[in-house]
Amino acid sequence: DAGVIQSPRHEVTEMGQEVTLRCKPISGHNSLFWYRQTMMRGLELLIYFNNNVPIDDSGMPEDRFSAKMPNASFSTLKIQPSEPRDSAVYFCASSHGQGPTYEQYFGPGTRLTVT
């Protein structure tokens, strides 16, 4: 398996522009997670989906952030409009979501720079 795929790997954009990050989870996994990593706050959970349904979006910082999962093999995280403080590395992760033990498999991340 190719693992979790994220695109683009790097994104540089100007303040006010719309940014869309993409994620393809591991086939067969039914849970998908979006995390953000910054120096100040470390790795934070933004939102996660089970069976394509958003379960908890309490980590989404503002209404400028939105995420969708239209099918089991694709998810997007959109920022509109983007701001310099959104600069971070955004990770997507997936898991098969079955207890009592599970692992989340992370993608390589998208490094976003907003100028």
Add this chain to the structure above:
Amino acid sequence: DQQVKQNSPSLSVQEGRISILNCDYTNSMFDYFLWYKKYPAEGPTFLISISSIKDKNEDGRFTVFLNKSAKHLSLHIVPSQPGDSAVYFCAASDSGGGADGLTFGKGTHLIIQP
């Protein structure tokens, strides 16, 4: 308010010796704990986990210890190898290991010196 804390941003250990990475948590509802390892420009990769019903879990050179009364866990790596140089994240879940999101610490950068 950090619910998972890794108070050592970095740790330097000589090759062949034991590396001990520490993690503290404040949320008593956490019942499952994981350690992830991260190399530069890569996503975190799962290393080892422990359920709150246990106090120790071992996998090869890696052992995780859990002290629930102290809300403390630690990762022991012995012997340490150069390839162990990476950032280590402690993470916790309050869902019994289900499919919920994880709460991460800020990480400890482990440097193995030859």
